[in-house]
Amino acid sequence: MARPAAILTDIEGTTTGIAFVKDTLFPFAAAALDGFLAARGGEPAVRAILDAVRAAAPGQDPAAALRGWMATDAKVTPLKALQGLIWRQGYADGRLKGHLWPDVAACLRAWHAGGLRLAVYSSGSVEAQRDLFGHTAEGSLVPLFGGFFDTRVGAKREATSYAAIAAALGLPPGDILFLSDVAEELDAAAAAGMQVCQLVRAADGTAASGRHPAAADFPGIARRFGLPGA
Ligand SMILES: CSCCC(=O)C(=O)COP(=O)(O)O
Numbered sequence: 001m002a003r004p005a006a007i008l009t010d011i012e013g014t015t016t017g018i019a020f021v022k023d024t025l026f027p028f029a030a031a032a033l034d035g036f037l038a039a040r041g042g043e044p045a046v047r048a049i050l051d052a053v054r055a056a057a058p059g060q061d062p063a064a065a066l067r068g069w070m071a072t073d074a075k076v077t078p079l080k081a082l083q084g085l086i087w088r089q090g091y092a093d094g095r096l097k098g099h100l101w102p103d104v105a106a107c108l109r110a111w112h113a114g115g116l117r118l119a120v121y122s123s124g125s126v127e128a129q130r131d132l133f134g135h136t137a138e139g140s141l142v143p144l145f146g147g148f149f150d151t152r153v154g155a156k157r158e159a160t161s162y163a164a165i166a167a168a169l170g171l172p173p174g175d176i177l178f179l180s181d182v183a184e185e186l187d188a189a190a191a192a193g194m195q196v197c198q199l200v201r202a203a204d205g206t207a208a209s210g211r212h213p214a215a216a217d218f219p220g221i222a223r224r225f226g227l228p229g230a
């Protein structure tokens, strides 16, 4: 297998603790939802999101639909877009700091310095991805990344999404290594022809699927795939 030319990384469970997303980000957005809609529901960007909510949940009150999706952790694009706008306020005023596992920033920097292209693919909106990586304890890592992809490119368990990302990056899928904690996402990326590695982080309680190469952290990925930062 050729050394990858690019790394495509998931966020939750891969670069970032599952607990940060589930116990900090999601409750932050849920608590702020009503106040946010009251204050900013008339803005064009928010109105466009609410129109998309109505289209996806016809006949339902949009706030109720959003709350229902939050309760089931539905990876629905308008919910993700709205959460991103709410989190933006928290990052801007310092209530939120983007969590990264301690091994992540150094490896991303080593991979970037070593000539690898870096990109993100998360269910969180592109704006939310940029805000998380832009407000970490290690400073902003946004300049390291040459691409950000969310569910607007397609769902993470669909092979077509990975084919579209490879096309957008202008690389054959086999030159891209996709990192995720979720085996079904890795199945889809592998079906599209990408190299894959499952993050099996003890602190997140992730279980190895046995279907894909696995690593406990980013230096483990570097060792397994012959990358800098091992
Ligand atoms: C941009 S961080 C928020 C992540 C998020 O909203 C989510 O649903 C987790 O998705 P991921 O694809 O990163 O597992």
Ligand SMILES: [Mg+2]
Binding pocket: 010, 011, 012, 013, 014, 180, 181, 182
């Ligand atoms: Mg994940």
